[in-house]
Amino acid sequence: MSTSTSPRPTVRRRTPAPRAVPAPRGNHRAWAARGHLVVAGLLTLAFVSPVYLTVVNAFKPQDQIIRNPAAPPAPPTTHNLTDALARPDRIVQIGLTNSAVTVVASVLLIIPLGAALSFWLSRRSARLRRIVLAAFAAGLMIPPAVVLLPTIRILTFLHLDHTYPGLVLANVGGGYLSFAVFVYSGFLRSIPGEIIEAATVDGAGTLRIWRTIVMPLLRPATATVAIFLSLWIWNDFMNPQFILGPLHGQTVTTGLYLSVGQYSTNYAQLFGVMLLAAVVPVAGYLALQKQFIAGLTSGATK
Numbered sequence: 001m002s003t004s005t006s007p008r009p010t011v012r013r014r015t016p017a018p019r020a021v022p023a024p025r026g027n028h029r030a031w032a033a034r035g036h037l038v039v040a041g042l043l044t045l046a047f048v049s050p051v052y053l054t055v056v057n058a059f060k061p062q063d064q065i066i067r068n069p070a071a072p073p074a075p076p077t078t079h080n081l082t083d084a085l086a087r088p089d090r091i092v093q094i095g096l097t098n099s100a101v102t103v104v105a106s107v108l109l110i111i112p113l114g115a116a117l118s119f120w121l122s123r124r125s126a127r128l129r130r131i132v133l134a135a136f137a138a139g140l141m142i143p144p145a146v147v148l149l150p151t152i153r154i155l156t157f158l159h160l161d162h163t164y165p166g167l168v169l170a171n172v173g174g175g176y177l178s179f180a181v182f183v184y185s186g187f188l189r190s191i192p193g194e195i196i197e198a199a200t201v202d203g204a205g206t207l208r209i210w211r212t213i214v215m216p217l218l219r220p221a222t223a224t225v226a227i228f229l230s231l232w233i234w235n236d237f238m239n240p241q242f243i244l245g246p247l248h249g250q251t252v253t254t255g256l257y258l259s260v261g262q263y264s265t266n267y268a269q270l271f272g273v274m275l276l277a278a279v280v281p282v283a284g285y286l287a288l289q290k291q292f293i294a295g296l297t298s299g300a301t302k
Contacts, residue, residue: 256274
């Protein structure tokens with residue numbers, strides 16, 4: 001008896017495919033860093049370009065502005081500034097004076113009111129504090145154009161329409177006070193409560209504590225509020241245009257609006273007026289820059 005053995009089938013083994021070598025992480029990080037740098041550069045250019053155009057064209061004659069607004073002045077001239085100051089309607093001098101008076105009066109009323117109200121809220125219960133802050137949040141979320149007509153009607157009822165006291169009261173009662181309350185409320189969280197308690201034990205009243213202890217500690221926040229509110233009120237166009245009216249006075253913004261002609265515009269003189277109007281807020285910011293940065297960073301982790 002013979003046995004036969006059948007050949008065993010050969011099994012082919014699959015060779016594993018070569019794995020793709022992942023790109024080093026350093027390349028991804030380098031491309032991400034370059035992308036962030038490009039985006040940051042574009043955003044910086046978008047913010048700096050209006051300032052550049054204003055400064056450059058303020059020292060160029062009319063024909064150079066029309067030919068190439070982005071080119072540097074060749075040669076620079078100061079005739080635009082002197083012509084803007086020599087206008088017969090004194091639009092620069094009157095506008096700067098009225099804007100400065102409006103800003104100073106509004107800020108001097110908003111700062112103590114916002115600081116006092118925030119200090120009062122800090123000593124109340126958390127529930128009442130949330131309700132009051134929610135009410136002030138509406139002042140920030142509602143667009144100013146929505147409440148402009150009711151504001152004008154209230155000022156007309158009080159016989160304060162077309163007056164600078166009416167404009168100041170409109171600034172105080174608008175969203176500017178809400179902003180001040182939120183900034184001061186956030187900053188007061190970083191002040192230890194033991195300071196207030198120690199002053200209370202020593203017999204100091206609430207008004208004295210607020211005036212002699214709280215307000216000096218709120219100096220960085222006050223600088224932040226003053227800078228933001230001053231810039232907003234200085235650049236405001238809608239309230240001065242509708243509350244004051246074109247025949248009862250003008251601020252810097254309404255003066256710039258009157259400088260634009262209906263059929264033709266002297267761009268050289270207009271850029272000179274714009275540069276002179278920007279000198280005051282820039283100087284104020286540079287004077288309070290250190291306190292402004294401290295006010296933004298203080299109380300952020302509380």
